Amino acid sequence: MIALSPKLSRVVSDQALDCINGNLSLDKNEIDTLTKILSTKGKAKSPVNRKRAVNAFIQVAKNRDFPEVLAKILLDSTELNATRIAAASGLGKFADEESEKALIQALGKTNGHLQREVIKAMGRIGTEKSIKALDALSENNDPGFKHTLTFARIFIGYRIKGTSIDSEKIKEALGVQWIKLQSNPLSSKKLQENIQSLRDNTFGLKLSDDIGFEIMCGKTSNTLLLNDKFKPGALLKNLKSRSQISGIVAARNPKESISTVRNIVITNLSESGIDIIITRTTGEVVYAGDAWPEGELWKFTLRDIGLTSAPTTVTGTISDKEIIFEVSSVSQRRVKTGQRI
Amino acid sequence: MTSVRTVAENCLDLSGSFSIRRDVYGYIWGTMNRDLSLKNHIELIQGPSCNLCLFLVGHEPDFSGEFTQADTQRMQAAIDVARDIYAQENFGIRKLYWRYIPSSEAGGYTVVDGSEATDLTEDYSGPNDGLDVFFVTNVTDASGWSKVDGPCDKDAKGRTGSVMELSNSDLVTGIVLGHEVGHYLGLSHEGDITNLMGDDADGDGIGSINSTSLNLTNNQGNTMKGHCSVSNC
Numbered sequence: 001m002i003a004l005s006p007k008l009s010r011v012v013s014d015q016a017l018d019c020i021n022g023n024l025s026l027d028k029n030e031i032d033t034l035t036k037i038l039s040t041k042g043k044a045k046s047p048v049n050r051k052r053a054v055n056a057f058i059q060v061a062k063n064r065d066f067p068e069v070l071a072k073i074l075l076d077s078t079e080l081n082a083t084r085i086a087a088a089s090g091l092g093k094f095a096d097e098e099s100e101k102a103l104i105q106a107l108g109k110t111n112g113h114l115q116r117e118v119i120k121a122m123g124r125i126g127t128e129k130s131i132k133a134l135d136a137l138s139e140n141n142d143p144g145f146k147h148t149l150t151f152a153r154i155f156i157g158y159r160i161k162g163t164s165i166d167s168e169k170i171k172e173a174l175g176v177q178w179i180k181l182q183s184n185p186l187s188s189k190k191l192q193e194n195i196q197s198l199r200d201n202t203f204g205l206k207l208s209d210d211i212g213f214e215i216m217c218g219k220t221s222n223t224l225l226l227n228d229k230f231k232p233g234a235l236l237k238n239l240k241s242r243s244q245i246s247g248i249v250a251a252r253n254p255k256e257s258i259s260t261v262r263n264i265v266i267t268n269l270s271e272s273g274i275d276i277i278i279t280r281t282t283g284e285v286v287y288a289g290d291a292w293p294e295g296e297l298w299k300f301t302l303r304d305i306g307l308t309s310a311p312t313t314v315t316g317t318i319s320d321k322e323i324i325f326e327v328s329s330v331s332q333r334r335v336k337t338g339q340r341i
Numbered sequence: 342m343t344s345v346r347t348v349a350e351n352c353l354d355l356s357g358s359f360s361i362r363r364d365v366y367g368y369i370w371g372t373m374n375r376d377l378s379l380k381n382h383i384e385l386i387q388g389p390s391c392n393l394c395l396f397l398v399g400h401e402p403d404f405s406g407e408f409t410q411a412d413t414q415r416m417q418a419a420i421d422v423a424r425d426i427y428a429q430e431n432f433g434i435r436k437l438y439w440r441y442i443p444s445s446e447a448g449g450y451t452v453v454d455g456s457e458a459t460d461l462t463e464d465y466s467g468p469n470d471g472l473d474v475f476f477v478t479n480v481t482d483a484s485g486w487s488k489v490d491g492p493c494d495k496d497a498k499g500r501t502g503s504v505m506e507l508s509n510s511d512l513v514t515g516i517v518l519g520h521e522v523g524h525y526l527g528l529s530h531e532g533d534i535t536n537l538m539g540d541d542a543d544g545d546g547i548g549s550i551n552s553t554s555l556n557l558t559n560n561q562g563n564t565m566k567g568h569c570s571v572s573n574c
Contacts, residue, residue: 015551017484055482089481113452144448335466338440
């Protein structure tokens with residue numbers, strides 16, 4: 001019978017449940033006892049929940065006997081699945097040859113949730129050896145399994161030098177779509193229409209009726225309308241002349257005759273060039289970036305800041321004659337609602 | 342005393358004929374192995390209460406997924422245990438919204454650790470007036486995870502719900518549910534194993550509960566009643 005200190009007893013008791021794992025600290029004797037319980041299946045004086053014991057061990061054992069103890073549990077088919085899953089997950093936190101060896105060994109002897117946890121752990125710490133082992137499972141066509149498997153392989157691939165990565169395959173596997181939208185100069189007629197559709201709601205700005213840009217996003221037309229200080233042939237000169245509200249971004253549904261202002265473009269002169277921020281009409285900053293000289297042109301980059309479900313970058317160039325820019329975004333991750341029962 | 346019909350109409354948006362077990366309690370998974378006190382329940386849900394949106398992760402309607410019919414009955418029994426615990430402080434669980442994430446969508450979310458639990462709550466949200474609780478097959482590094490004093494804005498970044506696994510007994514599953522939802526409603530660990538919020542007396546970060554963790558204090562009740570998701574009917 002293995003004696004447990006009061007603290008260890010509380011940590012591993014099968015009469016209790018963990019609700020939050022935190023900064024567990026055990027002294028050397030307690031860690032030795034915990035290692036003994038897990039590695040020898042020795043009977044403790046009070047009943048032990050081995051999943052809790054594994055989780056405690058992962059928190060406190062660090063380098064000590066770590067892979068060996070967890071590997072033994074993972075490979076022991078008489079252990080409960082929940083305990084083996086916790087062990088696999090723990091091995092995935094410790095990059096070590098022994099950990100990888102145990103995971104590879106377990107891969108072919110497990111299935112279901114346990115096998116997927118093994119794959120996840122291999123993704124986190126695996127090397128070329130793991131890729132070879134994972135390749136053998138590529139015939140399983142279950143979509144969820146495939147996603148876990150592909151992601152693990154990608155993860156390892158990114159870590160290993162010299163591995164070629166097929167970015168198209170990665171995009172496909174991860175279900176990501178990059179969207180690139182090119183800006184187009186507005187014709188004089190369309191520019192007038194757009195300005196009129198704002199019905200004077202221009203935040204006090206006088207807008208240029210010579211130059212404006214359009215980006216179609218789905219069915220919505222987003223237009224960048226510049227302030228009237230911007231004159232054709234002197235765009236860069238105007239931009240560099242002072243800190244200012246350089247323009248507004250308006251959105252318009254083609255079926256509607258009214259546009260609404262979505263964003264305000266503010267440019268500030270700086271030592272290295274020009275700082276650019278784009279705010280909502282409430283003043284909340286949504287994009288930030290800068291412009292800097294590169295040869296005769298100026299280049300600029302803007303990124304969205306704060307929380308976003310569709311990361312977006314705006315890049316472009318400005319000369320006296322024209323502004324060319326492109327908006328790159330990834331497909332939106334939407335909050336899902338599940339199915340009603 | 343207000344009639345059941347009046348409470349059902351005013352607090353649960355029910356009309357016409359309805360079933361007490363299924364519609365008033367929200368226990369849609371068949372018979373209950375616990376006695377239900379209707380009088381107490383309808384009194385409680387008129388006062389400070391929250392709604393729960395319960396997600397079964399990896400469930401299939403024909404029970405071929407992660408959960409059997411017995412599991413679903415255990416969930417509703419666990420909710421009843423949590424209702425009893427909260428009733429000590431006159432706090433109700435009013436509506437239950439049941440949702441499931443089919444196996445084809447659930448992906449790796451059937452077995453989660455703490456960080457995957459956060460991803461799960463970020464990816465899925467139920468109706469805005471319900472706190473999201475996700476039942477998963479296995480939580481690898483605990484029995485459940487929840488944010489303390491969680492947000493009412495489901496679009497908030499980070500953990501916006503509770504995630505838990507089923508244990509072997511209705512009682513303990515109910516305590517875990519009450520504990521995790523208690524966290525979301527603003528409660529922290531207490532330092533007393535007989536309290537619903539469990540023991541973390543030495544502050545080492547391990548919050549433990551067991552089958553005796555059934556008590557709720559007046560202060561805890563008041564904290565829960567102050568959460569943004571709680572309303573009177």
